[in-house]
Amino acid sequence: MAPSERPIPQFAAEPPQEPLPYGRWADALGEHFARACAxxxxxxxxxDxxxxxxxxxxxYxxxxxxxxSSITANGFELFGYVSFTREHPGAEATGFExxxxxxxxxxxxxxDWKLDLRDEEIGTWRGPQGRVGQITLVWGDALVSNGALAIAELGPTTTDQCQLSEDRFTLISLDNYTGDLLTVRLWGRGGREIASESLYDDE
Structure with missing residues (x-):
């Protein structure tokens, strides 16, 4: 196999390992998220x-x-994330942020939206010749039917993908690197693209 002409991180994050939070685990995460919202x-x-x-x-x-994500009674959306570490799979979660x-x-x-995206920078990545990009957490809702898989693209390169769970997905990807900006594409069950959006469409 020939050397890569574009040595950037691809599929650097682990795929989802657990179902969407529910029960006591969701309650515990919700307490951390509620404090951040407050x-x-x-x-x-x-x-509220x-x-x-x-x-x-x-x-990652x-x-x-x-x-x-949460919609308040006043029609605003509160959005963000809870993060933590584990010493090994199955260990107690610690170090919550x-x-x-x-x-x-x-x-x-x-x-008229087809995708509802949120994003947050969680790190940086340094490439050759002093080039720097952002590692970005992206989470979203598919607002069109029959979505199956969300992918992240940086220029011509697919950098991450996530199967939808209850029409929701989470991606982690390099962004804003060598002039390329992140785009999210939604693929349907029939194997065709049904929606796409840049993180920078409104800028």
């Missing part, structure tokens, strides 16, 4: 945290990330 500073009346939708877990660099933010730009207010 620390948000805003002049707007965002409202509502039921939490959890997204597939992904692990020794830390597991479980994203979350949580991040949260909010937006009024929701899928409910945009019925």
């Amino acid at each position: 620390e948000i500073e805003s002049d707007e009346e965002v409202g 945290l509502g039921p939490i939708a959890w997204f597939p877990d992904r692990s 660099a020794g830390r597991t990330y479980i994203p979350a 949580a991040r949260a933010d909010y937006t009024d730009d929701t899928a409910e207010a945009n019925p």
Whole structure:
């Protein structure tokens, strides 16, 4: 096999290892997420945290990330993630961290959306000749029917993929590297692309 002309991280994160959180595990994660939401500073009346939708877990660099989203009674979306470490598979989760933010730009207010994406930088990656990119956690909802697989693309390179669980997915990918920006594509059960969106469409 010939050397790669584009040596960048591909499929660096572990695929989801557990079902979407439920029961006591969801309650424990929810406490961490609720505390992060309570620390948000805003002049707007965002409202209280509502039921939490959890997204597939992904692990990268020794830390597991479980994203979350919640719609408040005031119509805002609270979104973020809870992360933790385990010494080995099956060990107790420790070292919890949580991040949260909010937006009024929701899928409910945009019925034409096909994908509802959120993202957060979780690290950096340094390539040859001092080039630097961001390692980005992306989580989203498929808002069209028959979605099966979400993929992350950086320029011409597929960098990650995730099977949908209850129409939700989580990706971890290099982004903003050598002029290339991350795009998410949704593939259907029939093996064709049914939606795509750049993280930078609104910029």
